[in-house]
Amino acid sequence: MIKVEVIRKDKLIHAFRISGHANSGPYGYDLVCAGVSAVSFGAVNAVIELCKVDLNIEQTGDGGYLNIEIPSSLTDEQSKETQLIFEAMLVSLQTIERDYRKFIQIKD
Template sequence: MIHANITRYYNGIKQFTISGHAESGPYGYDLVCAGVSAVTFGSVNAVLEMSGADLSIEQGGEGGFLRVTVPDGMTETTMEKVQILFEGMLISLKTIEKEYSDYITIQD
């Protein structure tokens, strides 16, 4: 199962951790894993490209682990961009969870 843990501060996302494997299909055909990966990595890439924020990113060597931390000290404009993009990511993840709750759980 994939576990997504969201840590908030002042009504914003400070950190999120995605861990585990969905195992909803054979390797290479796991739609839940592919969807979660696309949503999370796409969101991180969008934040990096659109805001220039210097995110702290940790990944597991074999996959199945991603932790992203939003740094302190960003301008208000940059923080707004980061939060909008990560809240959009969370909405997408919750949509996946709604359809595939046997394979993903979100703690927000």
Template sequence: MISFEVNRRADGAIEAFTMSGHADSGPYGYDIVCAGASAVSFGAVNAIAELAGIYLETDMQDEGGYLHCRVPEISDHDTEEKVQWLLEGMIVSMKSIEANYRQFLRMESN
């Protein structure tokens, strides 16, 4: 099962997220839950870099199954807002995957 955990600051802003585990919803190369969750999370990281010019602090395991991203300090309010909107969009997409494939992906928020 994939565990997707979101950590929020006291003001509600997303400060980090972690995705770990394997969905095992199908054979390697045909696991649509894994592919969807990976596309959503990596797509958000790449969109933040491309559209906001912010590079999240990332930690990944070479064999897959683990991604941790932390939002760095952002001094510009407009840029911080863009980053948060992109991250919230990622959360909406992950919730959609969870709603349809709850046995393979679980979300947690602190």
């Protein structure tokens, strides 16, 4: 099962952690895993590229762990944009969870 944990400070996303494997299909054909990966890495890449934020990123080589921490030294504009992108990511992950509850669990 994929577990998503969102850590908030003052209602804002401070960090999130995604761990585990969905195992909803054969290796290379796991649509839940592919969806979660696309949504989360797309959001991380968007924050880095569009917001010019140097995120604290920790991940494993096998793809079963991603930990992202937002630095506290952002401008107000960077913070607003980063929050919007990561809140959108969370909405997308919740949509996946709604249809595939057996394979993904979100704790916000």
